[in-house]
Amino acid sequence: MPLHSNPDLDRILAGAHHDPHGYLGAHPAAEGATVVRALRPLARGVTAVRATGERAVLAHERDGLFTGVLPGTGPYRYLVTYDDGTQQADDDGYRFPPTLGEIDLHLISEGRHELLWRVLGSHERTLDGVTGTSFAVWAPNAQGVRVMGDFNAWNGAGHPMRSLGSSGVWELFVPGVGAGTRYKYEIHTRDGRLLQKADPLARATEIPPATASVVHTSAYAWGDAAWMASRGGDACRRSPMSVYEVHLPSWRPGSTYRQLAEDLPKYVTDLGFTHVELMPVMEHPFGGSWGYQVTGFYAPTSRMGGPDDLRHLIDALHAAGIGVILDWVPAHFPEDDFALARFDGEPLYEPSDPRRAHHPDWGTLEFDHGRREVRNFLVANAVYWCTEFHADALRVDAVASLLYLDYSRPDGNWSPNEHGGHENLDAVAFLQELTDTVRRAAPGALTIAEESTAWPGVTRPTYEVGPDGFGGLGFDLKWNLGWMHDTLGYLAHDPVHRAWHHHEITFSMVYAHSEHYLLPLSHDEVTHGKGALVAKTPGDWWQRRANLRALLAFMWAHPGKQLLFMGQEFGQGAEFDHDGGPQWWVLDDSWPAAADHRGIRSLVRDLNARYRATPALWELDSDPAGFAWIDASHAEANVLSFVRHDARGRPLVVVCNFSPVVRTGYRVGLPDAAAWREVLNTDAARYGGSDVTGSGTIRPEPAPRHGRAQSAALTLPPLAVVWLTPDTDDGGRDDLDG
Known part of the structure; x- marks a missing residue:
């Protein structure tokens, strides 16, 4: 058959051949010679040569295909000449076997x-x-x-x-x-x-x-072997865990990963957080998506440096004793035509049914979690970040949108599962495979679910089947978005109206031990017109700051881990701006209210220090034995009180006054102890408060109250939270007292 009508060549030149190696490269010829075919569309001439000296000038057949017969067998190279007369030697990629076994x-x-x-x-x-x-x-x-x-x-x-x-x-x-x-x-x-x-x-x-x-090959030499060998896994449930959430591109605008490695560990260490959570660092085309519309699932964003620069940042955080949580987005991906959408011309990573493929909220495409290769792509990606980048946890975004076939979809725009229900069985299987695989393949790494519904068993082991017939999803922690919604809703009311909404601040304890929870005050609460945390509460500037301080101390004392978004640790007044970053200037002396903002940051620092030193606040987080109400019903006073216990029964008493009224002689039933002392008061002058305090030794009286044999009359500061611990024999001071 004449060469010009060769169908193999026609398909190769059209880019539509499944096996170009079967035609290009070297192929046996008669008498121990070799036929070589080189495709060099930009070349003027090609010569095939062996190290032993044999050579053959290849004839140009058509469209960049050069052919000839080369004496002998074995390795060879090409000498390629171009129109400008330059010549280069290169090897023939079509003589090598596949690199996948x-x-x-x-x-x-x-x-x-x-x-x-x-x-x-x-x-x-x-x-x-x-x-x-x-x-x-x-x-x-x-x-x-x-x-x-x-x-x-x-x-x-x-x-x-x-x-x-x-x-x-x-x-x-x-x-x-x-x-x-x-x-x-x-x-x-x-x-x-x-x-x-x-x-x-x-x-x-x-x-x-x-x-x-x-093309990238890592050359990074990690220095965190001891950290990786001892990172906690599900021991986090019985350990202190407070998280500082960061949008890396805007935390210090213009900084590189290497520069952030100098500043971020110092800042987080100074404030006493145990972990940072990084909003998605995977490559994304639009900065305004904050990383939640990922196109490069295996590539860190190049905006701040290369992959090894991100490794250096994570290594530096580990060296400072800080765990790293990466926000991870397996629910959806953008429709950009250069990326995953209709990758090979047809639905591949997304479902073929457009009702399932298009996410109605975000203008994105959902993954086809029922396709095994797609599940593999995502599960391996999770392992990749936990092993290749030493991430200590993945916060899995938008889990609720995965679990329900009718999520944000009206009737007629979704079809039920094989049992007639709205549960996405493929997504359930995917999440179970994800959590089990990460736990096995990346020892010590955690998975954390951002799940906004009452789906049962999010943090239950996958092998335990619940009354709903589903196994647990296997996550280590779940974001408690109910707590966040109710608590912020309660504090948004004017104190005079809070009595009628008291259930909002207490309801979370009805289900607090049904899952292993993390309490989030995340970026979601300070974006899209919602305002900063300090702007969510009523009153003048003093009252808003007092409300914020009380919120933070209530959060740190409530069962569950804590997460706080950057800028909120010093009470900035504006909501999140991904271009400008936190309002660091409000901490400068030139800012009129700088002392107020520094006071809030001092409170966060002290909350973290006291929290880490108080096992009652974390050792029994998931055990009902670790919490008891003292009084949850004093709605008309906007007051609630409770006690936390550690595994040895040592108590911490928390009294919250969400009213702007100073309450003197307020009697609270206390656990048995000869004396108590105030170890935290959000109204302290150093935090910007009015310094109403009951500091000093508090000696209970044998006056029954709240079902307890003894009680004490306290002075409750306005819009404030106080923590009390049993006094010690050394006069009540410890290494956290100023």
């Missing part, structure tokens, strides 16, 4: 490759003494795939990839390509279109708005 392909097809990032994506390699980069991408609906980039002047015609059996994986080794090379995949769809797509498994990207993937 049969076990890899089997695991990918089964959706069970927990180290997926090690075989898909781009990887620098040395094969048979030749250095280069292998490329592998999952695109099962494609007619053909080519790789294009800096190394071929963004013309993929010379680098068609091969399909590896029925796995849907396309692969090619390109000699001479190394770290820093930009690339994309050119995908020939079944309907004849050519798409240019970034690599779903790329581990580095260009700086947005540029969208190319970048």
